[in-house]
Amino acid sequence: MNLTEGRRDGAHAPHSHPHQLRSGHGEIRLEPDDRAHDLPPDHTQAILEATKEVAAVLKKSGCAFALVGSVAAYAHGIPVRLQHDTDFAVRREDAETVTQLLRERGIRIVEPPEDWLVKARSGGEEIDLIFSLAGRPVTTEFLARAWTLPVDSVHMPVIDPTDMMIVRLAALSEHHCDFGALLPVARGLRERVDWARVRAETRGGPMAAAFLYLLELLDVIPPEGAETAAEPEAGRTGATERGMPDTGATAMGVSATGVTGPAAAGGAAGEGSGDD
Secondary structure (H helix, E strand, O other), X not given: OOOOOOOOOOOOOOOOOOOEEEOOOOOEEEOHHHHOOOOOOOOHHHHHHHHHHHHXXXXXXXXXXXXXXXXXXXXXXXXXXXXXXXXXXXXXXXXXXXXXXHXXXXXXXXXXXXXXXXXXXXXXXXXXXXXXXXXXXXXXXXXXXXXXXXXXOEEEXXXXXXXXXXXXHHOOEOOEOOHHHHHHHHHHHHHHOOHHHHHHHHOOOHHHHHHHHHXXXXXXXXXXXXXXXXXXXXXXXXXXXXXXXXXXXXXXXXXXXXXOOEOOOHHHOOOOOOOO
């Protein structure tokens, strides 16, 4: 979830770069590392390592949390490219405890101007600890609905699919309305989402209504009133066990059968074979 865009650490103005060399003809030649500031096409593993490190700290803290954003979509088996950061939802009242534990782990904490999140950096990757998603405060009830899923072999609470769609739709606006990025998420999660609750909680939002109508036209979801609520427990038994199409979880290193049920608050998520 790329919540904020800003200048990358270590960036320099064009006329003050420490590695600029001037040739005899007055031309400016850049050293090879000067072209390394742009993000690589895909640095999925680096983001996953940062995710596992932060999740290990959060589980030991005893504070409730859930993985959200693009890494959460990845954990649910959606074939997304991880390029920006990793995001965790935490309650505002737990922010001080969590940030102190991250500092003790050697993770750098950054206080942004926004009052709804704390930013951190680990191994060059950005981490967002979010207290409010699309204007909705993170609550104990929201975190209790999270699923326990393996993320690169480490189990952690991951946002509930229905909540993921609600948050994504609530965030749509005239300035941010990318249906192309949202469509594969809706397709991949469609049988795990309570679409009636999505409609109820996004009603009145024109962008959300337009997207849901698009899903109807594409036969991704049935028309309003015809859908049935997602089964609360069946949705936590793994895609392949329910006869759902493989959305790419296995190919991306996420076990489709590693789901163990709704995540308990705090550090109750089960461990996988990894430690971080």
